[in-house]
Amino acid sequence: MTRKLPPLAAVRAFEAAARKGSIKDAAQELCLTASAVSHQIRALENYLDTALFTRSGNRVELTLTGRAYARKLTALLDLFDETTRSVKEAGQKPFRVHCTPGFAARWLVPRLRQLAFGDRVRISVSNGAPSTDFASNGADVVIQWADAHIPGVVTEPLMQSAxxxxxxxxxxxxxxxxxxxxxxxxxxxxxxxxxxxxxxxxxxxxxxxxxxxxxxxxxxxxxxxxxxxxxxxxxxxxxxxxxxxxxxxxxxLFDTVTMPFVIYSVAYSVARKNDPMVREFSDWLHAQVQADGVSARRDLASSLASQE
CATH class of the missing domain: 3.40.190.10 (Periplasmic binding protein-like II)
Known part of the structure; x- marks a missing residue:
């Protein structure tokens, strides 16, 4: 399938003006003149054959179509930026995993040498349930206790156990x-x-x-x-x-066991769901627990569906 994409420079100019609510402020952010930003926005409107702003003198205001388009573009450009950074820094940046002491000591650390980038993994542990506030916890991935859904976080059930x-x-x-x-x-x-x-x-x-x-x-x-x-x-x-x-x-001691349940999940920010290192690490974890026969994969599809 051939993609039909508008000029990236025009998209960036429109998204910045829509987000800032000002042609002048967008120009400052992009290191352009205000007339250059206006020119790019008009080029985008011509490409789309629709008005994105209404203009009255020096004032501009988003149309309904422009507002909806800008909202989606901001999310896409944020993802584009984060994905690009992750690829650019993949060879240098440590991969930060936050988990419980038991998971780190008895399960993760003994297996790290089997992970392609295991030498760059930085592990931090928490006495209680590890924080899944990715805005402040400094982690790329959290090995979350159980499988509770948290807004803005993807939770993949990982392993279950008696x-x-x-x-x-x-x-x-x-x-x-x-x-x-x-x-x-x-x-x-x-x-x-x-x-x-x-x-x-x-x-x-x-x-x-x-x-x-x-x-x-x-x-x-x-x-x-x-x-x-x-x-x-x-x-x-x-x-x-x-x-x-x-x-x-x-x-x-003895054969009696308690009922099994999901004890750990892989958690990461929704914005990182297509990040290549997050995906590789998550896939590696799932492959390891499947090999052990303790996978919670059968619970994964329904869990992810409930987070859409």
Whole structure:
């Protein structure tokens, strides 16, 4: 298909005048004379065969058609500018990812060497839910907890997971944890974010112990780390601790699991949805979790449709 596009110089002159509400101010922004800007706008009107401004002496005012056209052009030129910057700076600019400590330490960092631009990824972590205010968080992508929709943000469900008890091999032997009932007499690590021990005991069809019997941590990563140190049993997310189980610093206890749900999503500004590095990073994440068998891809289409 052959595109029929108006002259870019005329488009820029019109969009600046419409946004500034002034031919003179547009001329200053574009480093042109006011007459040059007026000439470009008239050239665009001739190209479109429609009036974009009404003129009365030195005053100009957008027509209804001009107002609608300007609104769309501003969004397109902003995207054009941001996309161009991302390509121009792709070889220099670090790619900033904001996520939880558990996702960073147990899932993302061990895999970064498999990402084409992994050496340029800069990771920041948050104790609570990472901020998705892209105007102030300094991030290109946020690995968001769960999959809540946020206006102005694209949220792609990434991975889902059930939870099960884990412990250090030494604690398992010391406490003689042979059956699910044995957890009623040992120290359990609790999680302020989403403690699910009652759900697990219910799934195991066992009466839970009196809660809390054990320390409470602000997030699941600290609870899991405490379990690695032999301080008790944590309720870990399968999708996050698989690597830790392979390393042998933790062992899984029993077959009972909680109901799986989406635990992490890829989030980024709507304005960045066509950014090549954002797309490559997101596609890489999805490919990794699909290979692990914990993908939430089947939830992605409906989630994105609800954000249109």
């Amino acid at each position: 939870r099960y008890p884990v412990a250090s091999p030494a604690l398992k032997e010391r406490e003689k944890l042979r059956e699910p009932q044995d957890l009623r007499r040992t120290t359990l690590m609790h999680d302020e974010t989403m403690d699910a021990w009652e759900e697990w005991f219910e799934a195991a069809e066992i009466a839970p112990p009196a809660f809390p019997k054990g320390p409470t941590f602000p997030n699941c990563e600290l609870a899991t780390t405490a379990a690695e140190m032999g301080q008790g049993v944590a309720l870990a997310y399968d999708a996050v601790v698989r690597g830790t189980l392979e390393n042998g610093t933790l062992v899984r």
